Each structure stands twice: as structure tokens, then as C-alpha cells.
Amino acid sequence: MKRSYRGVILLSIVLLFNIIFTQYTVNHYYFENYKLVILFAALNVLMFPIALFIYKKEVKNK
Numbered sequence: 001m002k003r004s005y006r007g008v009i010l011l012s013i014v015l016l017f018n019i020i021f022t023q024y025t026v027n028h029y030y031f032e033n034y035k036l037v038i039l040f041a042a043l044n045v046l047m048f049p050i051a052l053f054i055y056k057k058e059v060k061n062k
Contacts, residue, residue, distance in 0.1 A: 007058035
């Protein structure tokens with residue numbers, strides 16, 4: 001099962017954004033900026049379908 005570099009890099013970028021959004025969510029929750037907490041949590045949830053789309057596209061390209 002050989003993966004292309006493009007798929008691995010794109011999924012790594014999505015993972016990086018998930019980590020960043022999670023960290024921002026926790027930091028803004030600590031400082032009680034609840035509007036930003038909801039924004040970053042929603043962005044974090046939206047990254048999952050993007051990652052799933054990239055993964056399925058890479059599996060089909062094999």
C-alpha cells in the first residue's frame with residue numbers, strides 16, 4: 001500500500017490545523033471568550049470531512 005506524498009502532506013496539514021484549532025479553543029475557553037470557542041470548535045469539526053475527502057480521493061488514485 002504505497003501512498004503518494006501529496007496525500008500524506010495534505011493529511012498532515014489537516015492534522016496540524018486540528019491541533020491549532022484545539023489549542024485556540026482551550027485557550028479562549030480559559031479566558032472566557034465563548035464566541036471564539038464556538039468558532040474554533042466549529043472549524044475543528046469542519047476539518048474532519050476535509051480529511052475524509054482527501055483520504056478517499058487518495059485511496060481511489062492508487
